[in-house]
Amino acid sequence: xxxxxxxxxxxxxxxxxxxxxxxxxxxxDFRESYDKNDSNVKEYNVDMAKTTYLDSSALGMLLLLxxxxxSGAVIKIINCNKDVFKIFEISNFDQMFEISAAK
Amino acid sequence: MSEAPQLKILxxxxxxxxxxxxxxxxxxxxxxTIVAHNGLEAIDLFVKEKPDIILMDALxxxxxxxxAAKRIKLLIGDDFxxxxxxxxxxxxxxxxxxxxxxxxxxxxxxxNSIVIAAKIQAFKRMVIxxxxxxxxxxxxxxxxxxxxxEQKIAKKVFDNVAHLGCLGASNIKHLLxxxxxxxxxxxxxxxxxxxxxxxxxxxxxxxxxxxxxxxxPVAEIFYDLVAKGFGIEKIIxxxxxxxxxxxxxxxxxxxxxxDINYSWERIKLWNGGLLDILLKKNNGSVRPFKSLHLPLxxxxxxxxxxxxxxxxxxxxxxxxxFSDGIVDLKDSEEKEFSLNGFADYxxxxxxxxxxxxxxxEQEKLSFERNMSNIDDVTFVEIKMISEDVISNxxxxxxxSDLRGARxxxxxxxxFNQTIRDFNPIPLMLHITMEVPELRIFxxxxxxxxxxxxxxxxxxxxxxxxxxxKNSANGFQQYYNLRNERxxxxxxxxxxxxLRHLPDATGGVLVIRVVDTGEGFDxxxxxxxxxxxxxxxxxxxxxxxxxxxxxxxEGNGNAAEAVYRWEKTQDNNLL
Numbered sequence: 001x002x003x004x005x006x007x008x009x010x011x012x013x014x015x016x017x018x019x020x021x022x023x024x025x026x027x028x029d030f031r032e033s034y035d036k037n038d039s040n041v042k043e044y045n046v047d048m049a050k051t052t053y054l055d056s057s058a059l060g061m062l063l064l065l066x067x068x069x070x071s072g073a074v075i076k077i078i079n080c081n082k083d084v085f086k087i088f089e090i091s092n093f094d095q096m097f098e099i100s101a102a103k
Numbered sequence: 104m105s106e107a108p109q110l111k112i113l114x115x116x117x118x119x120x121x122x123x124x125x126x127x128x129x130x131x132x133x134x135x136t137i138v139a140h141n142g143l144e145a146i147d148l149f150v151k152e153k154p155d156i157i158l159m160d161a162l163x164x165x166x167x168x169x170x171a172a173k174r175i176k177l178l179i180g181d182d183f184x185x186x187x188x189x190x191x192x193x194x195x196x197x198x199x200x201x202x203x204x205x206x207x208x209x210x211x212x213x214x215n216s217i218v219i220a221a222k223i224q225a226f227k228r229m230v231i232x233x234x235x236x237x238x239x240x241x242x243x244x245x246x247x248x249x250x251x252x253e254q255k256i257a258k259k260v261f262d263n264v265a266h267l268g269c270l271g272a273s274n275i276k277h278l279l280x281x282x283x284x285x286x287x288x289x290x291x292x293x294x295x296x297x298x299x300x301x302x303x304x305x306x307x308x309x310x311x312x313x314x315x316x317x318x319x320p321v322a323e324i325f326y327d328l329v330a331k332g333f334g335i336e337k338i339i340x341x342x343x344x345x346x347x348x349x350x351x352x353x354x355x356x357x358x359x360x361x362d363i364n365y366s367w368e369r370i371k372l373w374n375g376g377l378l379d380i381l382l383k384k385n386n387g388s389v390r391p392f393k394s395l396h397l398p399l400x401x402x403x404x405x406x407x408x409x410x411x412x413x414x415x416x417x418x419x420x421x422x423x424x425f426s427d428g429i430v431d432l433k434d435s436e437e438k439e440f441s442l443n444g445f446a447d448y449x450x451x452x453x454x455x456x457x458x459x460x461x462x463x464e465q466e467k468l469s470f471e472r473n474m475s476n477i478d479d480v481t482f483v484e485i486k487m488i489s490e491d492v493i494s495n496x497x498x499x500x501x502x503s504d505l506r507g508a509r510x511x512x513x514x515x516x517x518f519n520q521t522i523r524d525f526n527p528i529p530l531m532l533h534i535t536m537e538v539p540e541l542r543i544f545x546x547x548x549x550x551x552x553x554x555x556x557x558x559x560x561x562x563x564x565x566x567x568x569x570x571x572k573n574s575a576n577g578f579q580q581y582y583n584l585r586n587e588r589x590x591x592x593x594x595x596x597x598x599x600x601l602r603h604l605p606d607a608t609g610g611v612l613v614i615r616v617v618d619t620g621e622g623f624d625x626x627x628x629x630x631x632x633x634x635x636x637x638x639x640x641x642x643x644x645x646x647x648x649x650x651x652x653x654x655x656e657g658n659g660n661a662a663e664a665v666y667r668w669e670k671t672q673d674n675n676l677l
Contacts, residue, residue, distance in 0.1 A: 024309065056308040056427065060353030063401065067352045091357065091376040092397045 005033035012042040019050040024057040034065055042073050049079035049102060054087050066096065074098065110227055111135045113154035115145040115171065116189060117163040121212070125158065125189070128216045132223060142166025142174075149175050154184065156226050158210070161190040161201060169204040176205035183233035185226040189214075261315055265322035268292040269300060270483075276459060277483040287314030288426050288481040289356075291322055293329040296532065296549030299365045301329050301338070302485055304424040305358040305399070306377060317356060317400075320345050331529045332549050335362040335371050339399075339409040346400030347407075355400040359424040362411070365488060366645070369578060370422060371411040375399055381423040381446055382416065389449050390414070415578060416487045421455060426481035455484060505539040509610065512602035519592040522560060527599060528552050538603050540610060540668055547649050548612065551664050554646050555616040556599065561585065563618030563660050564595050595619045609669035611651075615661065622658025 116122040139145040159168040188201040188209040287307035307314035357376030376398035379391035
């Protein structure tokens, strides 16, 4: 599991890539990935292209990110594989986040 | 000395000159020394003085170093007290036998002070390291015991609050891992006072104490509100609100909730974030009910939606609820034991015992394959049965010593908006339960209240025809029509009055419901026990068995039920 984040040059788009299992063990890393100087961020892109697994604590972490982002920023969860997408579907998280499957 | 306390070194040497030399060498390094002259003395001093390191001559009178080392090693137990042999023997065999006797190292004579100092220093480091590890290990053991003890107590409290309710009922089968308390699953079931039951299966985020703590208020709200006669939507609403308030962001509870109505052969379902609820029908097909909502505890009351799905469920049909863990079960071909797989299995098997065995086997396999990865698995099957048989025996009760309200009357009138939005049954039930002797008849009273009030609204005010419910899609039509007409109510009212009076033999509760509707031809109703086709009638035949009398008046828009209870003659009857 590794989490890499990248702030766009303009400082308004934060990209967070999650590789491998996204579960309780990722808590610290995920938090650190966005908990930086990001007051200008208007959009978070959580890239799940390389995410193989997602559990309910991961869903909880996304809620924390949502809380952190506040109403001034959107969160897009992109490139979800079939299994990951299904978890979002069951939990109906698409009611709270923009979620898209891998192309 | 700032670091470890001064080490005590036991020197065992029969040769006086050697003994003096080595004693001086060791003392000069700053260690405390004690001296023995043979193996027996060494053992004796070891026990009395508890040295940290032992220097042991191999060949000595009375008992040699090999034997003494063996015995001391037995006494040492878990501790680490290195034994360094002092020997003039140089052959490999002798040196090996030093180590075999339990020695940790050896020093060859003649002594070299630099080598002695270095060896003692090296062992000193090992002794200190060993002690640190040992202290930490003991601390961990102690804490773990403490934690287990705490968990035991916590589990007792938990079991008392989140008890299993009516999970023992003959139409329920369930699988709940014994560790479920601390891995976040909660399974609750309770009979509704009006008949039927509600089952709640929840799966909290994460594991351990936070999950268990969250489950307690859920159980409390659930059992409290079901017993008071509240409907499933209200219960879901209240649980969500509670969890939304108490859980930190990022924690929530996925849940499936089913309300089973025996007399109407209907279920109401709500699924937020759990796997499909499956309904195995008598015709062999399987109907899935997808999760349509976010889990409990995420949305505020304003955003939350407690709307349920309703569906017909005939006697003998079975409904299945699952916790998440079930997808982690792998089937024998190593592929994910998916819910689709389970649905396929359900399609094949009509035997519920077989279905359970299948799940148990999967769980066992998965457990054997990967112990650490197994999530909690909770699984429950509920079968639709026909309405509980209600006995017509005399309702005998001991005179209660409790103070309470025994002679009173009240009336409550609802108008359009309240009729649409408010369920008066919990309120009415609350008042009737102030009669101490009536408490054990909670179910009867609730049933009579619900039937009369539902009749008054559905048939009296809304003019709905219960025959509608008998056709194939009738229920849906019935509900659509009901909602539509509820929203268009105007100028109507429903008047409920209750009166309770004690009499010579016990007491009488009179429930009167009057609606402003057009009434109906009450003479046409068959007061006999309903045949299956009449199940969705006005429930009146059922009431005639519970009540002393049911009387319709006016155009049929006023109904009065008299419910009687009697005191026992002798106090041992109950």
